[in-house]
Amino acid sequence: MRRKIAAALIASALPLVLAGSASAAGTSTTIGQTGPPSTDLGFRANLEFVSSAAAMPADGFVTDFQFESSSCPVNGTFDFQVLRPSSAGYTVIGHTGNQTDPCDSALHNYPVNIPVQQGDVLGVYVVSIWAGILPGGADSQVPYAAIPQPAVGDTFATTWTSSAYLVDEAATFTPLGFQSLIDESRGAGPGTSLADKASNAQAFYNADDTAQACGTLTAYINQVTALKPRISNATNLIQDARDVRNQIGCTV
Structure with a gap:
């Protein structure tokens, strides 16, 4: 089957938010979703994808990111992010740095310590073609415009929106205590x-x-x-x- 390449910039589908472990500083929750990615969909390179519904419920910290790899044909590279929405677009406030998909069908975890505010959202910059789309969404291509990879502190504006895709990305959120x-x-x-x-x-x-x-x-x-x-x-x-x-x- 010919591999389809998606190019959505902003996903507004509802995220999976799971209750997590309790700690003295608060109860951790999982923002976003992971799962076996689609076998015939992938993100184009130089793409910024904003999961606008995967929002922080309060002020606190993101302590790690997770995704589930697949037996993908290409070892794509990506950068998981926390983004702050504003009238100017989205500002990168923290990230994992570039990570490479090992295509080993395993769950992977990237520890971070990113202070967040209520309303901050998850994002991912796709550096090279990455099989990070979860099944269940549309499988048609949408218009997109490649952008340079934003660094922490950079603000970028987006034009295209789509609710057709769910990205294979989750983060552990812990509220301030x-x-x-x-x-x-x-x-x-x-x-x-x-x-x-x-x-x-x-x-x-x-x-x-x-x-x-x-x-x-x-x-x-x-x-x-x-x-x-x-x-x-x-x-x-x-x-x-x-x-x-x-x-x-x-x-x-």
């Missing part, structure tokens, strides 16, 4: 002191003052430690605050 920490802190310790500290740490982080957020979380941990005999969930609160510190990259 601030709200969970705030909720758990209510009623713990004297008055609202702990909940206030957790709220202040979140406010500093939202204002791009990570140093102050980290310092406030350290003060939170110290206060809970001092009050540990009087707080029934003190161990959980300390671990949750440490998890948030790790999430936002605190080093001191």
